[in-house]
Amino acid sequence: MRIAFLTAREGVEQVELTRTWRAATDAGHEPVLVSTQPGEIQAFDHLDKADRFPVDEVVGDTSADAFGGLVLPGGVAGPDFLRMDDKAVAFVRDFCAQGRPVAAICHAPWTLVEADVVRGRVLTSWPSLRTDIRNAGGTWVDEQVTVCDRGPGKLITSRRPRDLKAFCEAFLAEFAAAER
Template identity: 45%
Template sequence: MSHLTGKRVAILASDGFEESELLEPMRALREHGAEVDVVSPESGPIQGFRHFDKGQTVRVDRDVAEAQASDYDALVIPGGLFNPDALRHDEDAIRFTRGFFEAGKPVGAICHGPWVLVDAGVVESRELTSVPNIHRDLENAGARWVDREVVVDQGLVTSRTPKDLPAFCARLVEEIGEGRHAGQAASA
């Protein structure tokens, strides 16, 4: 299948991403024809983890300081404990993330990835899920947190952990392929 041909997707990550949560969505998106760039505040390869053990490194395609949401059709934010925590303190990463919501473009976030969405100020009144131990942060930011393998709310696709990756990847491909959220500015 190649129903994402012509679509360009950014995966926002830094050192400490959960390996499977970056590599599996990247593979699924590319298998469906999307062009995928790893966008990061780091330069050179970034270090993945398999929980607490070092995993693969991934090449960075673009510096987040130079990236614009308008260059892409969708955004994916993998989890891992260290990755989202570093990203949510990076102003360029927050600006980049917020741009996708302002343009009404699909966004996927898994595990700890929704932490970045909290700092971008885009979770209020949205239903989403995440790794359970950050649910209070999401609720405090105005989100309606639920414990399900995948949740879709106006183009925002969220999941809990690597075990949810098959459902996460399937819904992410579906949302990006539909493209019906493009141009629907999110209400802030």
């Protein structure tokens, strides 16, 4: 399965990108780095610059139809930049409308809030997003990982880098189920 990993030009939490990417690759999937602009993205280790990664596709030049699933890595700044990009928000909304699985960790649910796809759904995130999720009509829970199948498609969400093992296991299981 081709899996879109959507990030902004900068601000993605490196470990949330690299660990999920490796998990997808190890499971036989084809991860594709999709961003708002061509070139490279700048990853961060919390607030410090980390590595750069080449962009495979630009969000405005591709569509959800080209992928079986979507991963939204977190970070403090990256998801905030993504939710301000109309094409990125539409890309996420399209995945959900088509019933394709979407996995988001840490601050990444901000983009789900902006895409207006959390209403009536249960999800988790970095704790500071709980009010945003509730205000968008979702139910926030403080759990390592949640899988919500209310609405079209499944939302797989997780709180923080410490939860990456459980997050990867959950989204890989849901992506495999979607392939069947």
